[in-house]
Amino acid sequence: MAFTNQQVDADALPRAAELQLHRLPPEHRREILAQSLMVLAIVLIPTFIPQLITKIPGSVRAVLWLIPITVAGFGALFTALAMIRFRYKGYAMREHDIAFRTGLFWRKTTLLPFDRVQHAEVTQGPLQRRFGLSTLKFFTAGGSSVDLKIEGLLSDQAESLRESVLARSVHAR
Amino acid sequence: MPAEPAETPVNGESWRRISPLAVIDFVVTAIRQGLVQLLPALAVAFASAASSERFEVAWVLAGLAALLLLGLVWSVLSWMRFGYRLQAARIVVRKGVLLRQALNVEFDRIQNVSVNEPFYFRPFGLAALGIDTAGSSGKEIRLPGLPLAQARALRDRLVAEAQAAGDAPGGETGADEPAPGEEHGGTVLLRLSRRDVVYAGLTANFMLWAAVAIGTVMGSGDTAENLVGWLVQTLDLGQLADSLREQGGDLMVALAVAAAALLALMLLPLVSVIGALLRYDGYTLSVDGDRFRRSSGLLSRHDESVRQHKIQGVTWKQNAIALLLGRINLQLRQASSGSGIESGQQPGTGLAQAFMVPSLLPVQAQSLTARFLPGCDTAAARYTRVDPWRFIGVSSAWIAVPPALGLMPLAVIVDARFALAWLVVAAVIVLIAARCWRQTGWAISGDHGLVRKGFIGSNTSVFPLFKVQRVDVVQTPWLEKRGLAHLTLHLASHSVSLHWMRLEDAEQIRDLALYRAECGDEAWI
Numbered sequence: 001m002a003f004t005n006q007q008v009d010a011d012a013l014p015r016a017a018e019l020q021l022h023r024l025p026p027e028h029r030r031e032i033l034a035q036s037l038m039v040l041a042i043v044l045i046p047t048f049i050p051q052l053i054t055k056i057p058g059s060v061r062a063v064l065w066l067i068p069i070t071v072a073g074f075g076a077l078f079t080a081l082a083m084i085r086f087r088y089k090g091y092a093m094r095e096h097d098i099a100f101r102t103g104l105f106w107r108k109t110t111l112l113p114f115d116r117v118q119h120a121e122v123t124q125g126p127l128q129r130r131f132g133l134s135t136l137k138f139f140t141a142g143g144s145s146v147d148l149k150i151e152g153l154l155s156d157q158a159e160s161l162r163e164s165v166l167a168r169s170v171h172a173r
Numbered sequence: 174m175p176a177e178p179a180e181t182p183v184n185g186e187s188w189r190r191i192s193p194l195a196v197i198d199f200v201v202t203a204i205r206q207g208l209v210q211l212l213p214a215l216a217v218a219f220a221s222a223a224s225s226e227r228f229e230v231a232w233v234l235a236g237l238a239a240l241l242l243l244g245l246v247w248s249v250l251s252w253m254r255f256g257y258r259l260q261a262a263r264i265v266v267r268k269g270v271l272l273r274q275a276l277n278v279e280f281d282r283i284q285n286v287s288v289n290e291p292f293y294f295r296p297f298g299l300a301a302l303g304i305d306t307a308g309s310s311g312k313e314i315r316l317p318g319l320p321l322a323q324a325r326a327l328r329d330r331l332v333a334e335a336q337a338a339g340d341a342p343g344g345e346t347g348a349d350e351p352a353p354g355e356e357h358g359g360t361v362l363l364r365l366s367r368r369d370v371v372y373a374g375l376t377a378n379f380m381l382w383a384a385v386a387i388g389t390v391m392g393s394g395d396t397a398e399n400l401v402g403w404l405v406q407t408l409d410l411g412q413l414a415d416s417l418r419e420q421g422g423d424l425m426v427a428l429a430v431a432a433a434a435l436l437a438l439m440l441l442p443l444v445s446v447i448g449a450l451l452r453y454d455g456y457t458l459s460v461d462g463d464r465f466r467r468s469s470g471l472l473s474r475h476d477e478s479v480r481q482h483k484i485q486g487v488t489w490k491q492n493a494i495a496l497l498l499g500r501i502n503l504q505l506r507q508a509s510s511g512s513g514i515e516s517g518q519q520p521g522t523g524l525a526q527a528f529m530v531p532s533l534l535p536v537q538a539q540s541l542t543a544r545f546l547p548g549c550d551t552a553a554a555r556y557t558r559v560d561p562w563r564f565i566g567v568s569s570a571w572i573a574v575p576p577a578l579g580l581m582p583l584a585v586i587v588d589a590r591f592a593l594a595w596l597v598v599a600a601v602i603v604l605i606a607a608r609c610w611r612q613t614g615w616a617i618s619g620d621h622g623l624v625r626k627g628f629i630g631s632n633t634s635v636f637p638l639f640k641v642q643r644v645d646v647v648q649t650p651w652l653e654k655r656g657l658a659h660l661t662l663h664l665a666s667h668s669v670s671l672h673w674m675r676l677e678d679a680e681q682i683r684d685l686a687l688y689r690a691e692c693g694d695e696a697w698i
Binding site: 010013014015016017096097103105106107108109110111112113115116140141142147148170 | 508642643644645646647648649650653663664665666680681683684685687688690691694697698
């Protein structure tokens with residue numbers, strides 16, 4: 001193997017930190033909202049059941065109203081957090097790699113060189129289908145888990161991103 | 174791999190047979206697999222038979238004999254059916270008694286070929302050839318009962334074919350073809366003496382695990398009590414103690430107890446050393462072209478090889494005992510064969526056992542690392558530490574705060590001394606965290622990254638930067654304010670993470686690793 005070991009000027013390296021990230025499409029925000037509301041509804045409905053049972057005294061029932069109120073409060077909080085988290089999500093492509101950032105408090109930025117991608121997948125859930133969205137997943141060699149997952153891309157966007165990454169990856173087949 | 178009823182002979186060549194003694198191997202495999210699967214059933218059957226009144230040893234023995242006979246017949250049938258043949262670009266193996274199958278393995282799918290000499294084959298000069306293939310199926314093909322020389326020749330041929338097939342598209346040089354038939358075609362890099370192997374046993378992590386295991390057994394009162402009771406009864410220890418007391422008084426009894434405890438303590442290293450002898454005796458590491466090969470084993474000889482470019486990294490393992498003895502155990506990291514990705518596109522070796530180079534002196538570890546990872550100068554690495562206050566503060570807070578929640582109310586309600594106890598515990602935790610911080614560090618040495626972690630001993634991951642597959646940088650608003658970040662570098666074999674680094678360091682390592690990964694078009698797995 002021809003082995004070289006020139007000095008690399010650390011300041012001259014392309015800096016990943018200077019990336020301008022693209023936001024995900026607004027449809028994804030609507031999808032997050034729809035999903036949160038659906039989950040909230042499923043959790044909230046059973047909490048009204050005590051109100052329908054007339055055998056429970058009125059005073060107790062009045063106190064039991066606290067349950068749906070609390071649940072709704074937490075639901076509103078989590079929904080708000082999910083909406084804010086949406087603003088922090090972003091992706092970008094460079095000449096040789098793809099970047100994705102996610103997380104509200106735990107902000108994780110992942111960089112994946114195209115050349116290390118072995119395999120890519122585009123999936124679409126039932127709710128995503130309604131909004132015309134897809135999830136793009138990239139896999140590398142070794143582990144069995146997903147290496148990079150971008151949820152909430154427009155379907156044709158996801159498809160073209162996948163194609164362009166695979167086209168630039170020498171090793172993916 | 175495709176299975177088809179390939180009964181039609183190609184090239185006019187008929188199936189090659191294996192030695193009838195391979196039946197032993199089939200029996201052993203059957204017993205090994207059967208035991209694992211049947212053990213629960215057998216245990217239940219035995220327990221119910223033992224508790225029933227009509228328990229007859231003869232029936233149990235007869236059942237076992239019948240099972241054994243069945244296994245034997247099955248093995249003979251397996252042998253009769255077993256055959257293999259080499260074709261232009263593949264090896265075909267015919268096997269199976271009821272489910273008859275022919276396995277086709279293309280040469281370019283072969284990842285690794287090994288020659289093993291199980292102890293039951295050694296007296297007859299036979300060996301078993303193991304062929305490891307790429308793909309998520311991770312199935313290994315085993316050709317048992319080949320004469321040793323033939324197995325080695327076949328191995329060398331398959332390795333050469335695989336190399337030629339694999340190199341053709343990549344345009345690599347496959348010039349170094351091994352000399353066929355020899356035990357070690359290449360240069361010997363390392364031979365371990367018996368003493369080294371004993372050290373390997375003493376420094377194995379197994380020791381620590383065994384201590385933990387014994388601790389748990391002793392911790393669960395019933396088991397320990399039963400065990401002690403059983404020991405006292407069977408060895409007639411009571412009488413022994415009485416006679417000792419008659420002869421030499423209580424001192425003698427105390428001495429005997431101390432000796433017994435010492436013996437039990439000695440037993441642990443002994444077991445570990447025996448394990449190491451079985452595994453590592455006669456350890457030879459050699460290099461042949463770009464292929465490293467180790468062979469070792471006392472009763473059964475195992476042989477394992479890896480090509481240089483498949484090595485993802487080298488991990489130096491030095492636990493507390495190894496530190497005391499001044500030894501280092503090296504582990505070669507290879508891409509772990511992943512499942513979950515369809516169609517077996519994913520390369521990776523299905524080797525379950527880690528490729529270990531045990532019991533090295535620091536100088537040997539350095540020179541061997543430079544062999545495994547060309548251009549890697551571990552001696553030149555200067556480690557940078559991470560942020561001490563957050564590292565020590567946060568990691569000890571995680572452990573020390575939950576008990577405080579329990580102990581502080583106790584201190585207020587019951588006794589103030591609970592607070593004191595917590596303070597002592599917390600102080601110990603902080604000291605441990607401080608020691609862990611001292612051992613944690615990273616270095617960039619030429620084209621290689623080094624990450625060290627540990628408590629008393631240390632684990633150091635050495636890896637070529639260009640083999641990095643993915644980089645994660647994590648920040649929380651709190652970390653951002655202080656200019657810190659967590660960095661994780663993912664390799665095909667394992668991932669290396671560092672917490673509480675300076676953000677600019679993390680970003681610089683990320684940029685450098687990505688630059689290296691994206692510049693070169695060398696094969697990395």
